[in-house]
Amino acid sequence: MNNLLNDFPILQEIVNDEKLVYLDNAATTQKPRQVLDAIRNYYEHDNANVHRGVHTLAQRATEQFEGVRQKVADFIGANNPQEVVYTKGTTEALNWIAASYGRTHLHAGDEIVVSYMEHHSNLVPWQQLALQTGAKLKYIGLTVDGQLDLKNAQQVITDKTAIVSLCHASNVLGVINPIKQVTRLAHQHGAIMVVDGAQAVPHMPVDVKELDVDFYAFSGHKMLGPTGCGILWGKKELLNEMPPLEFGGEMISNVGLYQTDFKAPPYKFEGGTQNIAGVIGLGAAIDYLNEIGLDKIMKHERRLVEYVLPQLTAIQGIEIYGPKDPRQRTGVLSFNLTGVHPHDLASALDMDGVAVRAGHHCAQPLMKYLGVSATARASFYLYNTQTDADLLIRAVLDAKEFFLNGSF
Template sequence: MGKKMNNWRADFPILAQKVNDEPLVYLDNAATTQKPLAVLQTVRDFYENDNANIHRGVHTLAQRATERYEQVRQKVTDFIHGNDWHEVVFTKGTTEALNWVAASYGATHVKAGDEIVLSYLEHHSNLVPWQQLAKKVGAKLKYIELTADGQLDLQSAADLITDRTAIVALCHASNVMGVVNPIQAVSQLAHAHGAVMVVDGAQAVPHLPVDVQELGADFYAFSGHKMLAPTGVGVLWGKLALLNEMPPLEFGGEMIANVGLYETDFKEVPYKFEGGTQNIAGVIGLGAAIDYLQAIGLEQITKHEQELISYVLPQLQAIDGLEIYGPQDPSLRTGILSFNLTGLHPHDLASALDMDGVAVRAGHHCAQPLMNYLGVSATARASFYLYNTKEDADLLIKAILDAKEFFLNGSC
């Protein structure tokens, strides 16, 4: 580990500001993370010195831009322990990546009567595309149950995954409950029945070491903006043999090898999926974010978040009327905590916290089936990351207690 955790704050200029005359406590990291100077400076450097379109020009700027862009493909491969840089496809984000798998691989491999197995934990991005595919081809959706504390029920998974299962699609970590799913165990179940394992890694890649081969994933998707990189860039990793079977979904630009009047030949993987001008600066910024995270070490980030959750969770559990969703054991979750305060709508709670400079998210978190499963319409969500501290946790607790006193007891 080259970078020390206590050097974090100076790297994130946005965190130095005040909100509503209070120091900013940013706890909405599950929605998007802040960007360190290293990423901001890398993006600026690209635009100031190397800005050109990639793969097309023979001039110096075009060659430099292409080299910087393609270097990130290898960085991503190493970061998630892939086997071959050809398996890395750049996308707009997790949502686009999962849609591509459903609309391309799914549409050509899933047929009427097949089954697609999901869980109640899924983000809409890993649920709606499979709904649409099932409607289109006549497949059936099945949902893995959860245990009493919100973890994936492996017995339910074993019962639901059968020889009729074509796809199993799960989040690696929940964006609401903070639970980390046993992807390796489910992958083994899926492969034993000839099914393909699709993993939404948006809430895992920024927070814990990921080895796609060890997990047994066939496809793995994640977003840059949740791991310190710019918005509008993400990754679809897939096994090369499967990517080769997938037809492209967007046509034009540099995904084409040769065009005739009536027929077109496409380039090899991954380029056949990257039509048009890509988010070049975003990809280069993603490379800088990976460098930053690796300088700290994902193991150290995981440890830091565990320490924060172990510190704050007991204090939240001690607040009368505050219900916390998901495992009550800090070791079983990432830095995400979803909760509700009895008698107060989560939007009102979030607004009250914002007045104290504490930024949390309130709503259904793009997980309405999970909200229905929990019997609520919405929750408040505080999500910690590498630059958060115990002082941030203290201010969160204080803001919740202040809101409770003001709204429920009528005093300030």
């Protein structure tokens, strides 16, 4: 996929006198010209509010805005574009499920099940819901290599379970969870299945019908789109049951002096002026990903991991977290170098132009579970190359030499 590099202007940046090697894709991805052009074109030619005007610009903006809803539905295999709700991102989507569906359906004694690998966005809302309703929060354990322990899941999910919420892929371990299998288990016990798809949708084909999940959330900025735009997908019957959380313009069908009737989903959740440019940018990102193909992207990332993982593992003092089999993970590689704090390691890599993440990755319970305070994390995407992988390995070796011997 080397020919894609010219589509991403930022990848030509020079960092500390080195050409940028961007390996922080699990945090956010870079944007191709096609996405930047779509956003610019909206502002230069079609800038108007949606659903509110009969003039030409308003009609054009609305057509694009609603057209993306159909693109999203097709992209994730949804039945109906009316099941697609625009949000600010995965975090807001998961909060809405907890605050709207959760507060109206859960009671004291009900159980909410998550795992130890969850991002804070798929943990803190459920903690708060449990505190507010008297429900009990329970955790599915992990296997030795960081995968979801399905035997433990069968014990943790019971007839008291009302909600099971898991990440489709871990932002730390790179693990791809068996969502279809867990969904079947959740449904057998009468629970709904919620999925944080932020680390999955950009990297592999996702079909919500085939998975049979009840809610699925993801973010635009992790899939080449702009920040501040994401998706909450939910089965129509569940969205119909959920009360809106924000009140104002455009989410109403009729307003009286003392009572208001709300629109049907998805519009009852989309009060106020939406991130129109962001949605249009997300649509352009979906077009870009479809043109390449998610199967091809997944295979490309796997080849990179198959190439770099053995080399990283071979460096003495490196500990890698998650499955050792590249076929069982995404392009996320979290690791530590003995005796070196992850922040120091990331700073040293940055001096070689290699951008990685360091910290707890918004997964502090997982860090505690792993027995560490933080890790360094390199995450690959469709525009990364084998050369990027080589430069990562070289930078880690340089950093090790510096911290152990004081010189490069």
